[in-house]
Amino acid sequence: GELIGKAPSMQLLYRTMQKVAATDATVLIAGESGTGKELVARSLHSGSNRAAGPFVALNCAAIPETLIESELFGHERGAFTGAHRRREGRFSEAEGGTLFLDEIASMPLPLQSSLLRVLQERRFTRLGGTGEISSDVRVVAASNRDLPQMVADGLFREDLYYRLNVVGLEIPPLRSRREDVPLLAETLLERSARAHGIKIGSLPVEILRRFMEYHWPGNVRELANAVERLVLLAEDGALQAGDLPPEVARSTVGSAVPFRLPAEGLDWESMEGDLLRQALKRCDGNRAAAARLLGLAYKAFLYRLEKYGLASDDSDIGTEGPDMGNITRG
Ligand SMILES: Nc1ncnc2c1ncn2[C@@H]1O[C@H](COP(=O)(O)OP(=O)(O)OP(=O)(O)O)[C@@H](O)[C@H]1O
Ligand SMILES: [Mg+2]
Missing domain, CATH: 3.40.50.300 (P-loop containing nucleotide triphosphate hydrolases)
Structure with missing residues (x-):
């Protein structure tokens, strides 16, 4: 290997x-x-x-x-x-x-x-x-x-x-290099399918999404085991999200990196608005996808967009983080 x-x-x-x-x-x-x-x-x-x-x-x-x-x-x-x-x-x-x-x-x-x-x-x-x-x-x-x-x-x-x-x-650790998860999952999937002589279809997006969000305390070995399990339980070569190990299936964006309330507290409304903007940007403005990303029902998501003045199509979703453009290095 x-x-x-x-x-x-x-x-x-x-x-x-x-x-x-x-x-x-x-x-x-x-x-x-x-x-x-x-x-x-x-x-x-x-x-x-x-x-x-x-x-x-x-x-x-x-x-x-x-x-x-x-x-x-x-x-x-x-x-x-x-x-x-x-x-x-x-x-x-x-x-x-x-x-x-x-x-x-x-x-x-x-x-x-x-x-x-x-x-x-x-x-x-x-x-x-x-x-x-x-x-x-x-x-x-x-x-x-x-x-x-x-x-x-x-x-x-x-x-x-x-x-x-x-x-x-x-x-x-794997959770600090999530960008490697898709490549690892695909490669481990191929290896496992070959080892068991099973023909397997491609990795469903829903499964990949869970994989991306999970924190993998057992790192690549745990991922390899999860993939192995999916391959063995596949039906007619189709991997089922329902066959994910429970802890992986449960993972959501929120639990991937447990969010801790900073000691000094925070500004709830500006944080919420900022998360809405980030989600919209990451989903190229696709509201249904952004709502899913935040674990919100579509209606609840729209309500919040209204609340923060983000509901109009031309609203600014341009910046994902603080604007570093005018910081000069000395
Ligand atoms: N980067 C990687 N690419 C491909 N396979 C990997 C990678 N990292 C780990 N693996 C696979 O994951 C499994 C665990 O790897 P390995 O036994 O080397 O881990 P380890 O760090 O020695 O773990 P432990 O501390 O539990 O002994 C092995 O099957 C290994 O082939
Ligand atoms: Mg070892």
């Missing part, structure tokens, strides 16, 4: 990825759940001169703390109760390639020290082993937690943080 997305924030990400892929630099990827951290890690690997080597992933949150050390560095036979045979760790498996440490924030403090040591000295010791093993592995780590805050709270080693964060990549 290739990374999909053309938003400026994604293009910036691609540019940085291109620069660091070929280097051996340790990379720390930050991003909310489902933003594509693993996808970015894989793509860094395939863009590197280690591409022919292994890509090994370890999710530090998915294994019990007591097993992480042996998982990373391996163990000799008899190293601990139950260690019946020698085991290669992930560092050995990733030799000559890339080791992706997902959810690095879940790594216990003592192991953070061991990890720092491998990164600095490029050698490690197997559990229960005596000799040191030299290691040629590029480490890419990822976290969806606030590592600087964890450093401040003494939960994550500061030196390891800086060692990992030689290059930091930040993947923006």
Whole structure:
């Protein structure tokens, strides 16, 4: 799977990825759940001169703390109760390639020290082993937690943080790049339809509108799942808005970004008038569409247009925001 997305924030990400892929630099990827951290890690690997080597992933949150050390560095036979045979760790498996440490924030403090040591000295010791093993592995780590805050709270080693964060990549959440939603939805739809061998019609406007308005706490993974669900429940290849997950179906313009009353209060009438003008402009003056955009019944919308003197056809709907035309920069 290739990374999909053309938003400026994604293009910036691609540019940085291109620069660091070929280097051996340790990379720390930050991003909310489902933003594509693993996808970015894989793509860094395939863009590197280690591409022919292994890509090994370890999710530090998915294994019990007591097993992480042996998982990373391996163990000799008899190293601990139950260690019946020698085991290669992930560092050995990733030799000559890339080791992706997902959810690095879940790594216990003592192991953070061991990890720092491998990164600095490029050698490690197997559990229960005596000799040191030299290691040629590029480490890419990822976290969806606030590592600087964890450093401040003494939960994550500061030196390891800086060692990992030689290059930091930040993947923006989906709700901050809504312009990518249509492209993502279409592409994920094609992929899903192909994977299930189903012929699917185009994405209905009503569904796309819900997709644009929803805030996607689970980011691209959540969108992919929603699309998958629509494909599986489609009837004769037609996607149904009724098959949307309830939370997506419920989303409206208003709930997309919860509006908070500013501490200093606001001027209700000027805000209402301004929203009416914005809606009209966005819909090219189409009142029915503007009413829908505001979640108002057509009559209620017309009433408000009258109230704010926007009902005549030649009323000014020209400006969407404050006029910045005469601000001079110094
Ligand atoms: N920009 C993108 N383009 C295409 N697919 C994407 C993109 N971002 C994420 N995905 C897809 O979404 C799913 C989740 O991505 P991934 O597993 O990389 O997320 P993650 O950031 O590692 O999430 P988590 O923190 O929950 O582990 C995957 O199926 C991935 O292919
Ligand atoms: Mg992941």
